[in-house]
Amino acid sequence: MSNRLEPTSRNYDEKLQRILKASGKIFAEKGFHRTSVRDISRATKMSLAGLYYYFTTKEELLYLIQERCFVTLLLGWERAATADMDVRTRIRVFAENHLSFFCHNMHEMKVMAHEDESLTGEFQVKILVLKRRYVKVIMDLIRELQDREGRKGIDLRVVTFSLFGMMNWIYTWYHPDGPTTPDALAERFAHIFLTGIAAPSPTTAPQGD
């Protein structure tokens, strides 16, 4: 029985992934509200009836895309971070995980940015819970770094979202096929975020500017 179920379930998952991928692309290009399930049917070459086997509303589809992003990011992070890493390394690994996922899922990144307010009710609440859990990971790391180095001056929320800003804005300008690989990009952002673009300070003179 389980032998018969498994391939079916794998087939289900693969097909759902394909639908999510195609929908993410269309949502990114046309916007969620202007996309119809008929557009998705055309792009996936699946019938409307076939599609509705995988989701019940267009909003559920948007929810599933966002859920998949956060779950993949969280699982990726848990796999990549190990207890022996120091906190700076863990921050860099967090950036690497975030960017390597989104550099390969730029459409989803744009959808996450643009359709932040398109979910309602339970879908909205569930994504908010996942998002908070994900943000908490990096916020805790930044707090740990600040505590360790005795630097509590800068508001944790401002610092955290400055990092997300750097990273998430790439959907407006970055080409994954260009000269800078996702890993190199993560390394550069982590470098800017941790140590800045200016020399540490010429004889420690100018502070904070």
Next chain:
Amino acid sequence: MSNRLEPTSRNYDEKLQRILKASGKIFAEKGFHRTSVRDISRATKMSLAGLYYYFTTKEELLYLIQERCFVTLLLGWERAATADMDVRTRIRVFAENHLSFFCHNMHEMKVMAHEDESLTGEFQVKILVLKRRYVKVIMDLIRELQDREGRKGIDLRVVTFSLFGMMNWIYTWYHPDGPTTPDALAERFAHIFLTGIAAPSPTTAPQGD
């Protein structure tokens, strides 16, 4: 003659500003494509005929909003930056000018981010020219800083857009009425961007905050 023209022209400008402000808000809330000129008529309490005296198409309106943003940013920058400032100060002043404008124009910020691809033809070209001119200002400053400090390691484009990312992402999380003022935010971002959030090295004392 010029006495008679002036108040009329001022009245024209004021009314156009009011239309741009109202349209920016609706575009930010509903998206450009889902907004009708009728929505704008309702929000401004102006007739369709009255509105079409100020613009000919909805796309022109989106163009005028974006043009106004870039022109205000460029003029603000030219007023704020003086030749006697060192390059770090000029970078901070650039961030202050950018953030103080957008903190008071958050709807426009969202519209700039979301409707980047909604302009076509000549409108698109004109905005691209203004945008490039604006980006060049900060790129030149960053190049000057890197040259001066002999740090040419990080790709100028990556560095430049990491700063824009930090700053522009605020439309997703920042509340101008909250505890952090736009000026404080600019100072914090400039600090992160220039010197990072981690101490320069474990033995050097924490600086700047």
